[in-house]
Amino acid sequence: MHSRRSALSTLTLLSMCIQQAHAGGIMLYEIGTDNAGLANAGAAARAQGPSTIASNPAGLSYLPGTQITGGLQVLxxxxxxxxxSDTNGTGNGSGNALDPIPGGSFFISHQLDEHWSVGFGNYGDFGLAANYDNNWSGRYFAQNASLAGLSFVPSVAYRFNDEWSVGLGVKAMHGMLQAQTAIDRSPFGLTDRSDGQFKYKDNDWGFGANAGVIYAPQAGTRIGLAYTSKVDLKFEDGLDVKGNGPALQRLDGLNTQLDMTVPQTVTLSLFQQLDSKWALLASANWQDWSEFGDIAVQVDTTAVGAQSTTINAHFKDTWQLALGAQYQATPQLLWNVGMAYDSSAVSDSNRTFTVPMGASWRIATGATYALNKDTDVNVSWAMVWLGDMPVDQTKSTSGTRTSGQFDNAWIQALTGNMTWRF
Structure with a gap:
């Protein structure tokens, strides 16, 4: 028991790692759980462990006793x-802007009686991270940027009967934003001066809710509908400007506010047990990215001055379709497989270096092995293929332009987790 308590304590601490997202989209399905191996297929209907708190809290009604899941992953x-050739500034390519990113999650569920269940989840499913070479050709638009949202979600579920269950979670999200961008101190090439730089950093708390319902018309069939509300994050910081000259010094400490809205989402899922070995899973998902708001601060320079503005995301709503299957190979071994398509929240003309999002295809697989009747271990892998993503950004005043594309962009997630039942 001592070793088990030590393991759980370690996983609780590791779950506090900030999960910064991949560049194809900043709402993650990969949060250190077995859901990664299904590409989100069936997420709102599976109810196969306490991580259902993140996908549909109504699934808590299907979990007997007390269960704990702790997960780790790397992106x-x-x-x-x-x-x-349309780029008119200095500098070369960006280098690989996606550093390996660790993450983790922690979930616990407890059945109070035949109707009521409660649980708690701690995970990060919102964010982005891009770390470009400092002297690359787009450094006046972004050198590095990271946005992360870490959620704390106490939840409750009620099971009316064998057919209907409902659930509700209250979400407290801690949002963290930081960015570093170069400033052109020689606009139009009139002088030969080294770059300046500004930094922006803040954190904020936002609040929302997760809600869901599961309908089981017959044994082996579950239909889940889940909703997550929007979460408003308001970041505010004085620009930390480095560089000589009165124009830049006037911007140093300039109070700047970025208003962001983590989008509301709706997910409809199906879990269908076909026979003793096979199950089919499917999901359709909608995300309200059109309400996102500001994504970055921009500093533009002229021969006589400098000005600071915020950049609106100009995002559009997205949807996802996912299909997966589970195969019970042996009484101990369960295989997962899935694939999905996500539409892009941004058109090619509005894509930025701060948030280089695009449409994506997912393929995923994973396996869960029962060490004994009380302990499962899962390993999952997912590949997110973004392909080529063109970007063409121009400063409105100085005319500084960086044009080209991200070639063959992709992200992989490797996830491991364990579930204990008491």
Whole structure:
């Protein structure tokens, strides 16, 4: 028991790692759980462990006793920008802007009686991270940027009968934003001066809710509908400007506010047990990205001055379709497989270096092995293929332009987790 308590304490601490997202989209399905191996297929209907808190809290009604899941994962991939002949500034390619990113999650559920269940989840499913070479050709638009949201979600579920269950979770999200961008101190090439730089950093708390219902018309069939509300995050910081000259010094400490809205989402899922070995899973998901708001601060320079503005995301709503299957190979071994398509929240003309999002295809697989009747271990892998993503950004005053594309962008997630039942 002592070793088990030590393991749980360690996983609780590791779950506090900030889960910064991949560049294809900043709402993650990969949060250190077995859901990664299904590409989100069936997420709102599976109810196969306490991580259902993140996908549909009504699933708590299907979990007997007390259960704990702790997960870890790493994201890695390729996000490399190559400039084209329309670029009028100095500098070369970006290097791989996607560093390996660790993450984790923690979930616990407890059945109070035949009707009521409660639980708690701690996970990060919102964010982005891009770390470009400091002297690359797009450094006046972004050098590095990270946005992360860490959620704390106490939840409750009620089971009316064998057919209907409902659930509700209250979400407290701690949002963290930081960015670093170069400033052109030689606009139009009139002088030969080294770059300046500004930094922006803040954190904020936002609040929302997760809600869901599961309908089981017959044994082996579950239909889940889940909703997550929007979460408003308001970041505010004085620009930390480095560089000589009165124009830049006037911007140093300038109070700047960025208003962001983590989008509301709706997910409809199906879990269908076909026979003793096979189950079919499917999901359709909608995300309200059109309400996102500001994504970055921009500093533009002229021969006589400098000005600071915020950049609106100009996002549009997205949807996802996912299909997966589970195969019970042996009494101990369960295989997961899934694939999904996510539409893009941004058109090619509005894509930025701060948030280089795009449409994506997912393929995923994973396996859960029962060490004994009380302990399962899962390993999952997912590949997110973004392909080529063109970007063309121009400063409105100075005319500084960086044009080209991210070539063959992709991200992989490797996830491991354990579930204990008491």
């Amino acid at each position: 890695y991939g390729n996000l490399t920008f190559n400039r084209d």
